[in-house]
Amino acid sequence: MHTKTNILFIINPISGGRGKLRIPDFIDKYLDKEKFNANFVFTEYVGHASELADEAASKNFDVIVAAGGDGTINEVATKVLKHNIVLGVLPLGSGNGLARFLNIPKNLRHAILAINAFKVDRIDTAEFNNKCFFNLAGMGFDAHLSSAFSKDKKRGLAGYVKLGFQEVFNYKAEQYLISIDGIDYKRKAFAVSVANSSQYGNDVYISPNASVKDGLLDVCIIKPFSILKLPVLSYIMLKGTAETSDMIEIIRGKNIKIQREHAGPVHVDGEPLQMGAEIEINISPLSLKVIVP
Numbered sequence: 001m002h003t004k005t006n007i008l009f010i011i012n013p014i015s016g017g018r019g020k021l022r023i024p025d026f027i028d029k030y031l032d033k034e035k036f037n038a039n040f041v042f043t044e045y046v047g048h049a050s051e052l053a054d055e056a057a058s059k060n061f062d063v064i065v066a067a068g069g070d071g072t073i074n075e076v077a078t079k080v081l082k083h084n085i086v087l088g089v090l091p092l093g094s095g096n097g098l099a100r101f102l103n104i105p106k107n108l109r110h111a112i113l114a115i116n117a118f119k120v121d122r123i124d125t126a127e128f129n130n131k132c133f134f135n136l137a138g139m140g141f142d143a144h145l146s147s148a149f150s151k152d153k154k155r156g157l158a159g160y161v162k163l164g165f166q167e168v169f170n171y172k173a174e175q176y177l178i179s180i181d182g183i184d185y186k187r188k189a190f191a192v193s194v195a196n197s198s199q200y201g202n203d204v205y206i207s208p209n210a211s212v213k214d215g216l217l218d219v220c221i222i223k224p225f226s227i228l229k230l231p232v233l234s235y236i237m238l239k240g241t242a243e244t245s246d247m248i249e250i251i252r253g254k255n256i257k258i259q260r261e262h263a264g265p266v267h268v269d270g271e272p273l274q275m276g277a278e279i280e281i282n283i284s285p286l287s288l289k290v291i292v293p
Contacts, residue, residue: 005036007031007036007065009039009041010041010049010067010072011024012042013042013043023067023108027112031116035118046071049066062086063088066088067090068092068093069096072092072093078132080289087290087291095270098212102123102212105293120289120290121291123213124287125284126194126196128266131273136193136269136270137267138191138192138266139266140190140222143264146270148167175260176189177259178192181253185221185251192220193219193220195207195220196212197210198210208240216253217281219252221248223247257280257281258281259278260277
């Protein structure tokens with residue numbers, strides 16, 4: 001008699017703006033009971049997924065599945081990494097940047113079948129001033145926007161776009177001193193994103209050739225531009241042509257330090273945070289075990 005794998009599904013009931021209360025029944029229907037003992041738990045507040053994952057890892061759960069968006073994945077993966085167990089992902093967020101990169105199906109049944117197949121791969125993880133990130137982190141306009149958006153209660157894509165248009169007219173590019181593997185770059189930038197994977201989510205590519213398996217981070221510097229070129233920038237990101245665009249400079253490396261003019265907002269896997277003027281970013285190659293199709 002082989003022993004079953006203990007698996008915990010941590011479900012964010014509000015990610016992606018859809019109700020999730022029937023998800024456990026759905027998972028139960030398709031999950032392989034010969035292989036897994038499944039447990040389900042719903043998160044109730046920001047940071048809860050992290051606490052639940054920490055607790056589960058110390059109670060001999062071997063696999064923890066984040067059922068939610070990039071924020072839920074970040075909380076769960078941070079603890080999975082710490083305890084060296086296996087991460088599963090059911091992409092239920094609005095953007096699903098990392099899940100898209102790993103080709104985890106958006107279709108829930110297919111994503112569960114991928115968990116049944118249990119193919120485990122390893123991916124790079126990174127730290128942004130000691131806070132783990134798996135997809136993207138950064139500062140500048142997008143961080144400013146996330147920060148403003150988190151204070152705005154009318155959430156949703158339409159609200160985000162509307163706010164973006166209001167803010168983009170007033171936002172001023174800032175000076176950054178960026179050190180990448182010992183080489184210094186002085187840049188004025190509209191935004192600086194550090195990419196482990198290639199996209200923000202929703203197939204918006206900041207660094208089309210980024211890989212979570214190359215041991216490198218892509219520092220993507222969006223240069224200051226005239227507001228008339230905003231549609232061009234959007235098109236570049238949707239088409240995945242940032243590598244060849246003169247609006248974005250991409251420099252790859254392992255150890256990165258960024259000094260900006262003052263403390264302020266940053267975003268780490270989509271979560272808005274406040275950090276100091278100096279930021280240190282490192283990568284840990286192939287450090288996270290994750291189930292992939």
